[in-house]
């Protein structure tokens with residue numbers, strides 16, 4: 001069902017080879033080829049993913065657990081999806097649950113975990129996080145009378161204040177919710193430090209890996225997280241969310257559920273009929289990434305592929321950062337390129353708000369988002385005003401030429417303001 005890029009199985013795919021998989025890259029706008037810098041909001045999708053989605057809907061569509069072929073095929077597609085995402089996260093298939101998106105899954109998990117919390121219990125969140133890793137926890141804490149502690153970010157560097165994190169974790173902490181990477185600034189957080197601090201007091205460690213997963217290969221075992229969410233539409237897949245839960249924990253969460261529905265992991269975490277075509281597409285997205293490099297098995301191919309994407313990401317982010325830094329009036333936010341970060345750069349340009357800047361860049365065929373990206377507290381702390389930041393993210397199909405086009409366009413806009 002899932003197609004693969006065979007050329008990639010013997011050597012690391014070049015940027016040009018990668019790009020041939022994405023029909024969207026043929027788009028032109030205002031006389032220019034479109035360069036998509038909006039990956040942090042959602043990446044473009046390779047043909048293999050759309051083929052897997054339509055193959056499911058056209059040839060295997062059914063509900064689960066019945067005796068006839070299309071139902072059995074649907075069961076097999078879901079099983080294959082759990083196996084693919086387990087490889088992607090270094091988990092086991094029974095630790096992988098699917099859902100609408102990260103936000104919905106996190107609200108669901110928070111409700112299940114929070115039922116056991118009460119006054120005196122504490123939950124630790126951070127200022128650097130997307131609000132999908134804030135509201136689920138503040139909401140359930142308010143309902144249960146638990147206390148929320150918020151770890152500060154350092155506006156000058158875009159990093160977490162780890163001294164403040166250490167102060168926030170106490171024997172009363174029930175859960176630490178931390179982002180793996182900031183979708184607003186690209187900052188990669190020290191997750192192992194978070195895991196160690198949380199586990200030292202017997203707290204659970206939840207990780208939002210939505211912005212991290214497209215750029216760095218997640219390893220739930222190595223990171224030491226108990227729960228983790230990511231979203232396939234940020235790593236070349238369809239709009240579907242993934243929840244990892246350590247197996248002994250996932251099955252024990254008091255999720256709201258229907259009496260006849262399974263009460264064991266991972267299905268216990270899933271509500272109602274799943275997005276079967278989305279699961280098929282998510283599998284294809286994992287296979288697409290794995291097939292960009294050779295290796296003995298899918299996890300090994302993912303490791304090689306992400307090592308290559310990581311190296312290219314550093315080159316591109318360095319080029320982008322240095323190019324933008326040389327332009328009068330550009331103010332860059334977040335960690336410098338030599339620090340742990342994703343290839344996502346956010347900035348403002350004096351004299352033009354980020355909405356108008358985004359519009360002007362689109363006239364050059366450069367699609368880049370602006371605003372608060374729901375990382376609202378980050379934007380408030382940076383005090384950059386209602387139009388927020390202009391965010392340019394380098395996905396696997398980004399090239400040095402496209403980055404140069406972006407730098408040149410910002411320079412031109414800065415000169416003409």
Ligand SMILES: Cc1ncc(COP(=O)(O)O)c(C=O)c1O
Pocket residue numbers: 040041100101102103104130132133179181182183208209210211230231241373
């Ligand atoms: C870091 C981060 N966390 C969470 C989310 C929310 O993900 P979803 O759209 O799957 O609910 C996003 C989406 O932009 C994100 O970037």
